Amino acid sequence: xxxxxxxxxxxxxxxxxxAFRWLKDISVLQIHSRNLINIPSADITxxxxxxxxxxxxxxxxxxxxxxxxxxxxxxxxxxxxxxxGVFYMLQTFSKEKPVNFQEVPFCLEATxxxxxxxxxxxxxxxxxxxxxxxxxQRKALHVAAVFANNFTNHCxxxxxxxxxxxxLPFEVLHPLIQETALKIKVLSPKEAQTGPGIRNxxxxxxxxxxxxxxxxxxxxxxxxxxxxxxx
Amino acid sequence: xxxxxxxxxxxxxxxxxxAFRWLKDISVLQIHSRNLINIPSADITxxxxxxxxxxxxxxxxxxxxxxxxxxxxxxxxxxxxxxxGVFYMLQTFSKEKPVNFQEVPFCLEATxxxxxxxxxxxxxxxxxxxxxxxxxQRKALHVAAVFANNFTNHCxxxxxxxxxxxxLPFEVLHPLIQETALKIKVLSPKEAQTGPGIRNxxxxxxxxxxxxxxxxxxxxxxxxxxxxxxx
Numbered sequence: 174x175x176x177x178x179x180x181x182x183x184x185x186x187x188x189x190x191x192a193f194r195w196l197k198d199i200s201v202l203q204i205h206s207r208n209l210i211n212i213p214s215a216d217i218t219x220x221x222x223x224x225x226x227x228x229x230x231x232x233x234x235x236x237x238x239x240x241x242x243x244x245x246x247x248x249x250x251x252x253x254x255x256x257x258g259v260f261y262m263l264q265t266f267s268k269e270k271p272v273n274f275q276e277v278p279f280c281l282e283a284t285x286x287x288x289x290x291x292x293x294x295x296x297x298x299x300x301x302x303x304x305x306x307x308x309x310q311r312k313a314l315h316v317a318a319v320f321a322n323n324f325t326n327h328c329x330x331x332x333x334x335x336x337x338x339x340x341l342p343f344e345v346l347h348p349l350i351q352e353t354a355l356k357i358k359v360l361s362p363k364e365a366q367t368g369p370g371i372r373n374x375x376x377x378x379x380x381x382x383x384x385x386x387x388x389x390x391x392x393x394x395x396x397x398x399x400x401x402x403x404x
Numbered sequence: 405x406x407x408x409x410x411x412x413x414x415x416x417x418x419x420x421x422x423a424f425r426w427l428k429d430i431s432v433l434q435i436h437s438r439n440l441i442n443i444p445s446a447d448i449t450x451x452x453x454x455x456x457x458x459x460x461x462x463x464x465x466x467x468x469x470x471x472x473x474x475x476x477x478x479x480x481x482x483x484x485x486x487x488x489g490v491f492y493m494l495q496t497f498s499k500e501k502p503v504n505f506q507e508v509p510f511c512l513e514a515t516x517x518x519x520x521x522x523x524x525x526x527x528x529x530x531x532x533x534x535x536x537x538x539x540x541q542r543k544a545l546h547v548a549a550v551f552a553n554n555f556t557n558h559c560x561x562x563x564x565x566x567x568x569x570x571x572l573p574f575e576v577l578h579p580l581i582q583e584t585a586l587k588i589k590v591l592s593p594k595e596a597q598t599g600p601g602i603r604n605x606x607x608x609x610x611x612x613x614x615x616x617x618x619x620x621x622x623x624x625x626x627x628x629x630x631x632x633x634x635x
Contacts, residue, residue, distance in 0.1 A: 224608070245608055263576055265583055265598060270590070276579045304576055313570035314577075316612045316624075321563040321577045322584045323599030324627045325556045330593035330634065332552040339544035345494055345535055346545075346552045347589060348507045352496055353553045354585035358578060359501070362561035367496060368554030377455070377476050381547045388630065393547075395626055396555045399619065403561065 175295060178215035179203040180230060184266040185242050186221035192274050196298050209233040217295060219260055220251075228252045238288060244315035247308040248282050258283035258292055261311060265322055274299040280306040280314065331389060363403070370400035406526060409446035410434040411461060415497040416473050417452035423505050427529050440464040448526060450491055451482075459483045469519060475546035478539040479513050489514035489523055492542060496553055505530040511537040511545065562620060594634070601631035 177193055179186050182205050193201040202213050206222045209230065218236040220227055227241045232252035239251055240258035251257045259282035266272060279296035281303060283289040289305060296303045306314065329350060333343040356365045369377040378397060382390050408424055410417050413436050424432040433444050437453045440461065449467040451458055458472045463483035470482055471489035482488045490513040497503060510527035512534060514520040520536060527534045537545065560581060564574040587596045600608040609628060613621050 224605075245611060263580055265580060265587070267587070267591075270587075276582075278576045278579060280576070302576075302579070304573070306572070306576075310570050310572055312611065313566055313615055314572055316615050317563040317566040317572070317577060318580055319599055319601075319612060319624070320559045320566070321581050323597065323601060323631070324559045324623075325581070325584055326588075326593050326596055326598075327601075327627055327631050327634075328551045328555045328559065329588055330597065331630075332548040333593050335544055335548040335551070339541050341537070341541055341545055341548070342535075343592075345509045345511070345533075345537075346548060348509060348533070349494055349496060349549055350552050350556070350585050350588060351507075353556055354581050356496070356498070356501075357557075357560055357581060360498075361574075362557050362564050365557055366554065366561065367557075368550055370550075370554060370558075374455075380476060380543065381550060384544055384547050388633070392555075392626060392630060393550070395623060396558055399562075399623060400554070400558050402619070403558075 175199055175217060175291070176215040177201045177295070178213055178218045178236065179221060180209075180218060180234070181206050181221035183221060183223075184268055185262065186219075188266055188272045188274075189219065189221065189242075189262075192272070192299055198298065199295075206230045212236065217260075217291065238291070240283075240292065244280075244311060244318065247312075248284070249308070256284060256288055258288050259308070259311065260292055260296070261306075263314065263318060275301065278302040278304060280304050280311055282307055282311065331392065335385070335389070366400060368400070370397040373401060406430055406448060406522070407446040408432045408526070409444055409449045409467065410452060411440075411449060411465070412437050412452035414452060414454075415499055416493065417450075419497055419503045419505075420450065420452065420473075420493075423503070423530055429529065430526075437461045443467065448491075448522065469522070471514075471523065475511075475549065476543060478543075479515070480539070487515060487519055489519050490539070490542065491523055491527070492537075494545065494549060506532065509533040509535060511535050511542055513538055513542065562623065566616070566620070597631060599631075601628040604632060 190203050193199045218239045221242045222230050224243050224246050227246050228250050234253045238256045239253040240260040244261050248257050248259050261280040262277050264277045277300050281292040293303050336343045410421050421434050424430045449470045452473045453461050455474050455477050458477050465484045469487045470484040471491040475492050479488050479490050492511040493508050495508045508531050512523040524534050567574045
């Protein structure tokens with residue numbers, strides 16, 4: 174039996190609580206990060222609060238092993254006097270949507286192998302995808318995730334705006350978006366690249382630019398150039 | 405029974421041929437676009453060749469109704485003397501990967517309603533997703549598809565490169581990429597947007613920029629600004 178204390182009441186904290194509650198090898202408690210007196214003891218204390226609050230919240234915790242769940246904060250930012258680690262789930266969590274934890278990669282870090290193994294045992298109860306990733310690597314992974322998630326979603330948004338301007342339903346693009354995402358499971362993104370940029374089809378590129386507003390043109394031009402430079 | 409002639413031997417032509425062969429209401433033949441003598445007659449002649457070749461190939465065809473499959477070429481670019489139309493499938497086709505046509509949106513255009521209905525009947529044999537879209541709209545849709553597919557895939561490629569630079573397996577990002585694509589089925593891209601850009605988290609943005617090369621920094625900066633301007 175591993176006892177787990179979750180500190181925080183946000184999306185990550187709540188989804189994690191729900192997932193742990195189903196597991197018979199885990200006893201789990203949750204507290205609010207604004208209520209840090211009489212903190213329950215636990216084998217693993219998971220701080221799932223905003224990046225800015227990790228240092229302050231952890232400074233109040235005397236439990237033996239404290240981890241945070243942030244992709245962009247180093248392990249050393251934890252201010253507890255006891256052992257430290259990181260338990261970072263690389264996924265986008267929505268309040269409304271249930272999380273399939275089996276598909277969530279757990280990126281783990283700790284100061285010694287025993288703690289790392291403990292985190293791995295805990296993560297493996299939820300997911301098959303566990304990785305040992307140090308603080309420097311995790312920061313790079315967080316930037317990569319901005320490209321793979323935030324910027325990708327912004328490309329969807331621009332596509333949706335172009336559709337709206339021309340009275341087209343955005344749903345026409347849904348199957349293409351799903352297929353584009355599925356393709357990188359079987360091909361590298363480099364192999365999967367198609368379109369007028371990679372073909373250097375100047376006629377189509379010019380036709381496209383005529384249809385865009387100046388802001389969209391700027392993004393179209395820089396991304397097309399980047400596609401061409403990368404090959 | 406509708407008789408269909410497919411002109412062309414590329415991915416689109418080959419996938420379409422395979423799909424039509426299963427249908428008992430369709431008789432289908434395929435010819436190479438370099439072999440335009442003794443062209444078989446057909447109710448619908450589908451020219452699935454490169455954009456540049458559509459005009460030339462169509463000028464050799466005397467069949468009553470000729471359509472092309474291009475997203476970026478207008479219907480009027482067809483040079484046959486008979487009736488014209490467009491039968492554009494908005495999906496990315498790979499040589500290796502089978503196509504689930506039920507999930508493919510068919511964007512249809514013709515000069516009269518009878519022809520449009522014929523194209524719709526044909527498309528509905530393969531897919532539930534059929535749309536009547538004129539040449540101007542189709543061109544806009546093609547640009548939107550560049551953002552939703554080509555530029556999105558390029559964001560994946562930059563993410564993969566960042567992973568490689570930091571000895572991280574790109575597969576760690578696969579579940580995030582799938583989830584990001586699935587989210588827009590239930591939320592608009594605007595509602596789905598997350599990350600340091602939309603939060604205007606300057607500390608994280610600065611940390612990210614330090615980890616990128618100058619080329620990646622340029623793209624990071626312009627897309628972050630675009631996310632912020634859009635809200």
